[in-house]
Amino acid sequence: xxxxxxxxxxxxxxxxxxxxxxxxxxxxxxxxxxxxxxxxxxxxxxxxxxxxxxxxxxxxxxxxxxxxxxxxxxxxxxxxxxxxxxxxxxxxxxxxxxxxxxxxxxxxxxxxxxxxxxxxxxxxxxxxxxxxxxxxxxxxxxxxxxxxxxxxxxxxxxxxxxxxxxxxxxxxxxxxxxxxxxxxxxxxxxxxxxxxxxxxxxxxxxxxxxxxxxxxxxxxxxxxxxxxxxxxxxxxxxxxxxxxxxxxxxxxxxxxxxxxxxxxxxxxxxxxxxxxxxxxxxxxxxxxxxxxxxxxxxxxxxxxxxxxxxxxxxxxxxxxxxxxxxxxxxxxxxxxxxxxxxxxxxxxxxxxxxxxxxxxxxxxxxxxxxxxxxxxxxxxxxxxxxxxxxxxxxxxxxxxxxxxxxxxxxxxxxxxxxxxxxxxxxxxxxxxxxxxxxxxxxxxxxxxxxxxxxxxxxxxxxxxxxxxxxxxx
Numbered sequence: 001x002x003x004x005x006x007x008x009x010x011x012x013x014x015x016x017x018x019x020x021x022x023x024x025x026x027x028x029x030x031x032x033x034x035x036x037x038x039x040x041x042x043x044x045x046x047x048x049x050x051x052x053x054x055x056x057x058x059x060x061x062x063x064x065x066x067x068x069x070x071x072x073x074x075x076x077x078x079x080x081x082x083x084x085x086x087x088x089x090x091x092x093x094x095x096x097x098x099x100x101x102x103x104x105x106x107x108x109x110x111x112x113x114x115x116x117x118x119x120x121x122x123x124x125x126x127x128x129x130x131x132x133x134x135x136x137x138x139x140x141x142x143x144x145x146x147x148x149x150x151x152x153x154x155x156x157x158x159x160x161x162x163x164x165x166x167x168x169x170x171x172x173x174x175x176x177x178x179x180x181x182x183x184x185x186x187x188x189x190x191x192x193x194x195x196x197x198x199x200x201x202x203x204x205x206x207x208x209x210x211x212x213x214x215x216x217x218x219x220x221x222x223x224x225x226x227x228x229x230x231x232x233x234x235x236x237x238x239x240x241x242x243x244x245x246x247x248x249x250x251x252x253x254x255x256x257x258x259x260x261x262x263x264x265x266x267x268x269x270x271x272x273x274x275x276x277x278x279x280x281x282x283x284x285x286x287x288x289x290x291x292x293x294x295x296x297x298x299x300x301x302x303x304x305x306x307x308x309x310x311x312x313x314x315x316x317x318x319x320x321x322x323x324x325x326x327x328x329x330x331x332x333x334x335x336x337x338x339x340x341x342x343x344x345x346x347x348x349x350x351x352x353x354x355x356x357x358x359x360x361x362x363x364x365x366x367x368x369x370x371x372x373x374x375x376x377x378x379x380x381x382x383x384x385x386x387x388x389x390x391x392x393x394x395x396x397x398x399x400x401x402x403x404x405x406x407x408x409x410x411x412x413x414x415x416x417x418x419x420x421x422x423x424x425x426x427x428x429x430x431x432x433x434x435x436x437x438x439x440x441x442x443x444x445x446x447x448x449x450x451x452x453x454x455x456x457x458x459x460x461x462x463x464x465x466x467x468x469x470x471x472x473x
Contacts, residue, residue, distance in 0.1 A: 015265055015268035015269045015271075015272055016272055017155055018215065018218065018219065018265065018268075018269035018272070019268070019269040019270070019271070019272025019273040019275075019276070020153070020155075020158035020159065020272070020273075020276075021153045021158065021215070021218070021269075021334075022065070022211065022215060022269055022270065022272075022273035023158055023162075023272075023273040023276050023277055023280075024153050024157060024158040024161060024326075024327075024330035024331070024334070025153075025207070025211050025214070025330060025331060025333075025334030025335075026061060026204055026207060026208075026211070026273065026277060026331075027161070027277065027280065027327050027330070027331070028103075028107050028110075028327055028328060028331035030106075030202060030203075031057070031202060031204070031277075031281075031327070032284065032300070032301075032304070032323065032324060032327055033299060033300030033301050033304070034053075034057075034198060034201075034202060034300060035050075035053065035280075035281045035282075035284035035285040035288065035300070036284050036285065036287055036288030036291070036300040036303045036304055036307075037288055037297070037299065037300040037303065038050070038053055038195065038198050038285055038288065039284070039285030039286060039287065039288030039289040039290075040179075040181075040288040040289060040291060040292050040296070040297070040303065041183065041184040041186060041187055041288075042183050042184075042187045042191055042194075042195070042285075042289070043179065043180070043181040043182050043183040043184070043187070043289070043292070044180060044181070044182060044183060045183040045187045045188070045191035046178075046285070046289055048191040048192040048195065049183075049187050049191040049192070049194060049195035049198075049285075050195060050281070050282060050285050051192060051195060052191065052192040052193060052194065052195025052196040052197075052198070052199065053195040053196070053198050053199040053281065053285070054195075054199065054278055054281060054282075055195075055196055055199060056196050056197075056198075056199030056200045056202070056205075057198075057199030057202045057204055057277075057281065058199075058204075058274045058277050058278055058281070059274070060199075060204070060205040060208070060390065060393065061204040061205050061207060061208035062208065062270040062271075062273065062274050063208070063393055063394075063397060064205050064208030064209045064212060064389070064393050065208050065211065065212040065215060065266060065270050066212075066263070066266060066267055066270060066397075067212070067393050067396040067397060068208075068209060068212025068213060068216065069212060069215075069216050069262060069263050069266035069267075070263055070396075070399070071396070071473075072473050073473075074212065074213045074216065074345075075087075075090075075091045075094065075209050075210070075212070075213060075342075076088065076091050076345075077473060078209075078392060078393075078396050079091055079392070080472075080473070081392075081395075081396070081399075081406065081409040081472055081473075082392070082409045082410055082413045082414070083410070086413075088346075090385070090388065090392075091342065093381060093384075093385055094206055094209055094210060094385055094389070095210055095338065095339050095342050095343075096381075097206065097381045097382045097385060098203070098206050098207055098210055098335060098338075098382075099210075099335050099336075099338070099339040099359065099363075100339070100359055100362045100363050100366060101381070102382065103207075103331070103332075103335050104332050104335050104336065104359070104363035104366070104367070105363060105366040105367040105369075107327075107328040107331045107332050107335075108132070108135060108136070108328060108332060108363060108364075108367040109367055110324065110328055111131075111135065111324060111325050111327075111328030111329060111332075112128065112131050112132075112135075112367075114301055114305075114320070114321065114324040114325075115321045115322070115323075115324040115325030115328065116131045116135075116321075116325060117321075118317050118318060118320070118321030119318070119321060128368065132364050132367060132368060135329065135332075135364075136332075136360050136361075136363060136364040136367075138329060138333075139329070139332050139333050139336055139360055139363075140336075140356060140357065140360045142333050143333055143336045143337045143340065143356045143360070144353050144356050153330055153333065153334075157326055157329065157330050158330065160322075160326060161323065161326040161327060161330065162276065162280075164319050164322050164323045164326070165280055165283065165284075165323055166283075167319060168283075168287070168304075168307070168308060168311065168312075168316075168319060168320070168323070169280075169283030169284065169286065169287060171311040171312065172283075172286065172287045172290055172307060172311060173283075173286070175311060176287070176290035176291070176307075176311075177290060178286065178289045178290045179289055179290060179292035181292045190447075193447055194447075197447055197448060197449075200386070200448075203382050203386055205386060205389045205390060205393065206382065206385055206386060206389055207335075208393075209389060209393075210335070210338040210339070210342070211334060211338055212266075213338060213341055213342060214334060214337050214338045214341060215266060215269060216262060216266065217341055219262055219265050219266065219269075220262065223261060223262070284304075287303075287304065287307050288300070288303055290307075291303055291306060291307050291310075301324075304320055305317070305320055308320040332363065336356060336359045336360055336363065337356075339355070339359050340352055340355035340356045340358075340359055343355045343358075343359075380424050380427060380428055381424075383420075383423070383424060383427075384420045384421065384423075384424040385420070386420075387416050387419065387420045387451050388413060388416050388417055388420055390416075391412055391413050391416040391451075391455050392409075392413050395408065395409055395412055395413065395459065402463070403471035403472055404467050404468055404469070404471050405462065405463045405466070405467055405468075406462075406466075406468060406472050407461075407462035407463070407465050407466050408459050408460075408462040408463040409462070409472075410462060411458040411459055411461055411462030411465075412455050412456075412458055412459030412462060413455075414458070415451070415454050415455045415458040415459075416451050416455045419439070419450065419451035419454065419455075420451065422435075422439070442454065
């Protein structure tokens with residue numbers, strides 16, 4: 001009976017399309033621009049630099065997805081392992097920073113400047129209004145019912161996106177020769193750690209915490225009809241053998257099967273997304289390596305634009321524009337869905353559809369204001385959240401060992417929070433605190449990871465400090 005249940009539950013949850021959906025959520029404009037510059041700047045240290053980048057730009061976000069899937073209450077459940085107040089503050093800041101405060105308007109503006117303007121020749125004021133209407137209308141229609149995400153993104157938009165990227169990278173492999181230039185100073189001494197830091201600044205670990213809930217909800221929505229049918233069949237079969245009502249037992253079994261299958265499909269989907277993300281990053285980095293010029297490029301967008309024109313002429317602008325536009329569109333759809341789902345979980349008196357409308361309209365309005373004021377507020381918040389996210393995710397991966405050792409989370413994540421708060425306040429206030437010389441003496445401070453060793457030490461202190469009989473969730 002258990003085997004038949006498992007097959008029924010997972011029959012419609014296709015990890016391939018779910019993985020495509022995840023890939024498109026993660027792959028925004030920033031992810032398109034970072035790898036080419038890494039490839040060009042790493043030069044002869046290309047391989048270790050790319051390996052380092054993949055470790056933090058792919059592995060950490062996918063681990064975040066798995067951690068969220070295993071949590072009983074998503075991101076909030078993970079945060080409660082530190083403290084209930086921490087859970088709500090941290091989760092709200094994560095969703096705001098990757099949503100309407102930064103992620104959505106940033107992606108929409110990049111899609112306009114690098115994508116839409118390549119196809120439409122209208123006055124700026126008119127073209128921006130038209131773009132915002134079309135772009136955010138598409139976001140709303142595809143987000144208003146999360147069940148459409150699989151069909152619209154996993155089966156349609158992502159394959160198109162991958163085809164355009166494959167076309168650009170394929171032509172580069174055929175017609176370009178990788179350079180043998182010396183690496184820049186950043187990559188010369190320790191290219192692996194430099195690549196790790198580059199991937200660290202993609203901020204996709206934050207997105208993984210948010211998208212984990214979206215993927216989990218989507219899988220559950222797909223599996224739910226099958227689970228219900230299995231439960232009914234189980235009750236009928238059991239009623240023939242027993243003279244008492246066993247529906248509650250059967251419901252518990254079905255829920256256990258769903259949880260097991262949920263984690264299984266989440267892992268499979270994450271591996272699919274990670275595999276294709278790795279191919280995309282490797283291809284784009286190789287384009288950067290092959291497009292080396294001594295004077296360099298202002299940014300990865302200029303580099304890719306130059307490569308597209310060199311390889312495809314005027315058609316190159318169209319292909320690159322489609323890549324950017326689709327990447328930004330799918331990312332915004334995922335962010336609106338994630339933020340709306342989270343808001344509904346906090347304040348269920350307002351429906352999911354209303355939240356989708358709120359975040360869509362807010363994103364459209366802020367997109368017209370320009371990124372400068374948004375970046376001034378959002379970037380410091382994200383840089384504050386990212387180390388905390390890494391510490392929380394890595395500790396949560398060991399939750400089966402740490403469940404009886406709650407102070408491990410409190411001391412470990414608390415230490416990271418103090419370091420992140422110190423760095424954020426120092427940057428915002430442009431001051432050097434008296435204790436900064438002590439922090440500078442810590443290992444890995446020179447590469448922006450001074451919080452790592454103290455976090456490990458304090459987590460170990462928390463682990464040995466106290467054991468509780470009742471495990472935390």
